[in-house]
Amino acid sequence: MYALVDGNNFYVSCERVFRPSLNGRPVIVLSNNDGCAIARSNEAKALGVKMGAPWFQIRELANTKGLVALSANFALYGDLSDRMMAIAASYAPRQEIYSIDESFLLFEGMPGAELVSIGRALRDQVLCWVGIPTCVGFAPTKTLAKLANHVAKNAERKPGSYPAEYAQVFNLGACSATEVAAVLMATEVGEVWGVGPRTSARLKAYGIHTAQDLTRVDSKMLRREFSVVLEKTALELQGVSCARLEDVPTDKKQIACTRSFGRPVLELAGLAEAVSSFAMRAAEKLRSQNSAAGTLQVFIHTSPFRTDDPQYSRSVTVPLSRPTSDTNILVSAALAGLRQIYRTGFKFAKAGVMLMDLVPETVQQAELDLICEFDGLQQPPEKRLLMKAIDGLNRRYGRGAVGVASAGTNAGSAPRGWTMLQERRTPAYTTCWEDIAIARA
DNA sequence: TCTGGGGTCCTAGGACCC
DNA sequence: TCTGGGGTCCTAGGACCC
Numbered sequence: 001m002y003a004l005v006d007g008n009n010f011y012v013s014c015e016r017v018f019r020p021s022l023n024g025r026p027v028i029v030l031s032n033n034d035g036c037a038i039a040r041s042n043e044a045k046a047l048g049v050k051m052g053a054p055w056f057q058i059r060e061l062a063n064t065k066g067l068v069a070l071s072a073n074f075a076l077y078g079d080l081s082d083r084m085m086a087i088a089a090s091y092a093p094r095q096e097i098y099s100i101d102e103s104f105l106l107f108e109g110m111p112g113a114e115l116v117s118i119g120r121a122l123r124d125q126v127l128c129w130v131g132i133p134t135c136v137g138f139a140p141t142k143t144l145a146k147l148a149n150h151v152a153k154n155a156e157r158k159p160g161s162y163p164a165e166y167a168q169v170f171n172l173g174a175c176s177a178t179e180v181a182a183v184l185m186a187t188e189v190g191e192v193w194g195v196g197p198r199t200s201a202r203l204k205a206y207g208i209h210t211a212q213d214l215t216r217v218d219s220k221m222l223r224r225e226f227s228v229v230l231e232k233t234a235l236e237l238q239g240v241s242c243a244r245l246e247d248v249p250t251d252k253k254q255i256a257c258t259r260s261f262g263r264p265v266l267e268l269a270g271l272a273e274a275v276s277s278f279a280m281r282a283a284e285k286l287r288s289q290n291s292a293a294g295t296l297q298v299f300i301h302t303s304p305f306r307t308d309d310p311q312y313s314r315s316v317t318v319p320l321s322r323p324t325s326d327t328n329i330l331v332s333a334a335l336a337g338l339r340q341i342y343r344t345g346f347k348f349a350k351a352g353v354m355l356m357d358l359v360p361e362t363v364q365q366a367e368l369d370l371i372c373e374f375d376g377l378q379q380p381p382e383k384r385l386l387m388k389a390i391d392g393l394n395r396r397y398g399r400g401a402v403g404v405a406s407a408g409t410n411a412g413s414a415p416r417g418w419t420m421l422q423e424r425r426t427p428a429y430t431t432c433w434e435d436i437a438i439a440r441a
Numbered sequence: 442t443c444t445g446g447g448g449t450c451c452t453a454g455g456a457c458c459c
Numbered sequence: 460t461c462t463g464g465g466g467t468c469c470t471a472g473g474a475c476c477c
Contacts, residue, residue, distance in 0.1 A: 031445035038445070038477095056443035072445085099477045196475050229450085229475085256447060263442090297470095305444055317469060352446090420445095448476080458466080 002145040010101035011039035017131035071425035119169035138171040143236035146193040148172040184212035258352025277407035279334035292323035292364035294357030298337035303349035314341040
């Protein structure tokens, strides 16, 4: 049996841990640049705020309905996520951390009747120790566990949509065939994990409207007309497990750092600073998984929303002579790529750097050894040590303590135009000494 | 004025190569 | 009249997830 443990309205719940005055109020968390809503409290959902709604279109609600909007505070969310995941992990032999607010647990040889009480204990402990409310769904496949979790949430949030005893912790695996069918019939096909809006619209054209309908379709037809992925989803809904628990974290196949700018950037100089800093950050992530990149890609584009402005979007792939994780080499390559694709006369809104063709550092080292042996060269270890030292300093003194000069600096000058806006960010309560909350007795 | 970031997998056309 | 087949790389885009 699988369990899916999921934090309710996760980012909003994290903010409420340190600001209990936000309880019961409509609250949203905004994306970078305070662009759009990426998390909503139940009260905000009730006001009709949609996922991804642009802030400038809904900001009146702050005046008329008391909507509170906060800038994203990922340092806080990441830390509370770690605490929540650690507690969840202690309840089952195996755990897959699926996203910042979700993990799958795998229970083997556990009587079904006990699972709900285990789920309740887990929920209570996370709420008590971390302050985050969660829901838990149990079922024999991952897709059904996602569905059970969805039911547990809706039964709590929309009374009447499902039986009240399904709320918060729900075991679909302990239900009768009739009860399972009733749940599948009450679930729109677009709410199934893996069925997005496009596929959902196409399925409806075939007369497939609910999760129950999807389990009744011939599996070969799904593969032929849609995809293998959808075929597996349908099988999982029937209780046939097709997706395994992936509890061994695998290395990323690509690493990206991309940002929208706080305001439009026209000049090459501004883009060069941004692209340098993105390459620097991507290189850091690369080293933290002990990989080296064989290829780097840079892109820049204008805002697709400013339809009156001339549009420009280009990317370029820069091959590296051999895989590397050296910041200086990666920044140089990114800047060379940028110079290739940059054109004057456009208001650039976003840029990014992606690292691809990643190989383990050991492979890179073996290759380097071979080349040095062949060329009769001594290989200089200084570069690797330099990168280690820089990573160490940035870990200790904060990101950006040491960096490449081409990424620019905020010291003593006006904020750089390309950096993002975050006007409503709460303190990093749990990860920064200066921000620690003070309790007065 | 103002619309996120980071992933995965898949597909397709054009350039280029043998 | 009449001009192949198979492969890779690059760029771009679509679909899905959180």
